[in-house]
Amino acid sequence: MNDDFTIGLDLGGTQVRAALVRAGKVLARTAARTDVSGPEEVMRQFRALVAEVSHAAGGAPIRAIGMCAPGPLDTVSGVIDHIPTLPGWEQFPLRDRLSAIFGIPAIVENDGIAAAFGEWQYGAARGLDHTVYVTVSTGIGGGVVVDGRLMHGARGMAGHVGHFTLAAEGPTCSCGRVGCFEAVAAGTAFGKRVRAAANKNPTSFLGRMAEKGIVEGRHAVEGARAGDAACLALIAEEADWLGSGFASLLHLYSPQMLVMGGGVSVAFDLLEPGIRARIRRDAMAPFREVPVVKAKLGDDAGLVGVASLAVLQQRTAGSFHGRTSKT
Amino acid sequence: MNDDFTIGLDLGGTQVRAALVRAGKVLARTAARTDVSGPEEVMRQFRALVAEVSHAAGGAPIRAIGMCAPGPLDTVSGVIDHIPTLPGWEQFPLRDRLSAIFGIPAIVENDGIAAAFGEWQYGAARGLDHTVYVTVSTGIGGGVVVDGRLMHGARGMAGHVGHFTLAAEGPTCSCGRVGCFEAVAAGTAFGKRVRAAANKNPTSFLGRMAEKGIVEGRHAVEGARAGDAACLALIAEEADWLGSGFASLLHLYSPQMLVMGGGVSVAFDLLEPGIRARIRRDAMAPFREVPVVKAKLGDDAGLVGVASLAVLQQRTAGSFHGRTSKT
Incomplete structure (x- = not known):
């Protein structure tokens, strides 16, 4: 399961980042300046970033996708309440949108918790x-x-x-x-x-x-x-x-x-x-x-952590080859 | 399992207490002023207190015993490091002594954690x-x-x-x-x-x-x-x-x-x-x-909590009828 390809995303106030991860290793990464117009614009950014890093999987299926963001983030509902630094995100159903866009199981996680998981599974702890x-x-x-x-x-x-x-x-x-x-x-x-x-x-x-x-x-x-x-x-x-x-x-x-x-x-x-x-x-x-x-993982802790959590929590058989199933 | 009789003990700096507990209810209780001479003297006190409350079980077996005490208490080793308010307890193997004295499985627990468990299982939470x-x-x-x-x-x-x-x-x-x-x-x-x-x-x-x-x-x-x-x-x-x-x-x-x-x-x-x-x-x-x-449980939270934890953690078939197997 941990040898599956998986995508980690990081939604920050200034930068959005994406990585292709396998077994705790970042195989490809990319980033862009956060589009502050609103969540759908950011979703478009992530589609482009994910397409970019997915090439490194060489056509192998991508099992799951995880996104971390600054808290407090209700990761049980997967719905953003609001983001102080980004307007327009009120009540945005982040997890469901990610899952719909990429056609694979998605999770959202508070960035601190994601990084803790990364350091625990693959880093200092x-x-x-x-x-x-x-x-x-x-x-x-x-x-x-x-x-x-x-x-x-x-x-x-x-x-x-x-x-x-x-x-x-x-x-x-x-x-x-x-x-x-x-x-x-x-x-x-x-x-x-x-x-x-x-x-x-x-x-x-x-x-x-x-x-x-x-x-x-x-x-x-x-x-x-x-x-x-x-x-x-x-x-x-x-x-x-x-x-x-x-x-x-x-x-x-x-x-x-x-x-x-x-x-x-x-x-x-x-x-x-x-x-x-x-x-x-x-x-x-x-x-x-x-x-x-x-x-030990530096800036990668959150990306590696949330990608690894996503693949662990993935329960369905769906897979993703780097194409977006919806727009 | 929760219908078993079990004993909860509370080791305090001024008072030692014992209760017979079943399904989160205190069926009998007693207390004494803590003997400050040392741990073996306190063990003698607990033997007397346990004998007293055990009568309320009417001869039915008592499955386990749990003691809570103020922390920090290493409950994995079950050995007391020291108790600031009580001299002579340095490196006292509390859990093993309890188990040996009463001939049944014993646990020790930090009093705050025991009380939290009591309120969670039977109280406000x-x-x-x-x-x-x-x-x-x-x-x-x-x-x-x-x-x-x-x-x-x-x-x-x-x-x-x-x-x-x-x-x-x-x-x-x-x-x-x-x-x-x-x-x-x-x-x-x-x-x-x-x-x-x-x-x-x-x-x-x-x-x-x-x-x-x-x-x-x-x-x-x-x-x-x-x-x-x-x-x-x-x-x-x-x-x-x-x-x-x-x-x-x-x-x-x-x-x-x-x-x-x-x-x-x-x-x-x-x-x-x-x-x-x-x-x-x-x-x-x-x-x-x-x-x-x-x-909701007032002063009983720790006693009820540690007694309930003891019976949950009890894994062996040993039982105890209110007599001490060793002195």
């Missing part, structure tokens, strides 16, 4: 029964494997690991509430602290960067690698917030391992000592030594 | 696939049912729902870290705020109570029921903290219902509007209307 995957990029999302199963919860919306209050007096989060883990520890929050440091000290490494353009988190990572003290302090602060949130997640889910992915994980080697120190200080004794590791 | 149980008393504990199964996690230690950071600048928690949900919202924190209010205004309802003895949370509940404004404000503050913590738990586990038990839940009717208001403000849209209800 292979063979474990309990793992928490956290992606730290613009926001913080993730998914949970517990007791040997992928956790879904009511309407498939469990595991919004970026949206618990970490700092009751903290900054406002993208979700509207105050002081979420995401609001203090995501790449966006890190970037703000980096820019504040650049403004505060114009003659520093970051201050000089600011003269050339907008300073971002990656500049602090670069500075830290070069040994700049201010950048190292920013990395330490970010690691401290991450460690605090991760310690909470260990208590809540008791994983054997916590896997960190997302854009910020490019600095995992720099962040790791501070994350570990905070967990040692914050976690209850039996949770202190749970390993925190870097994700 | 019957028939649901996803529920979070939170006990708010001296501390905050709980357990989670997700995707139709009781969540255990690595070493059976998942669901420490009182120990995620809610207020990064908050008071120190019993677990040693700063600003846990428990540290700001448990009965202990509520009692402190009530005493502070009493001290601040000696002529108030609470101030007058303070002349008669130590003021506790229950006095504020009493005052609130009588319409005292200061007491109502304290209830509103407590409800706000609870609502903030509960909103986080909805995002983390996506339950269909959150069940609140523990000593503080005697004031559930007073707290509920404030809890609901905070959840409406704090939770992401798809989580805002998840019901929050009062637990």
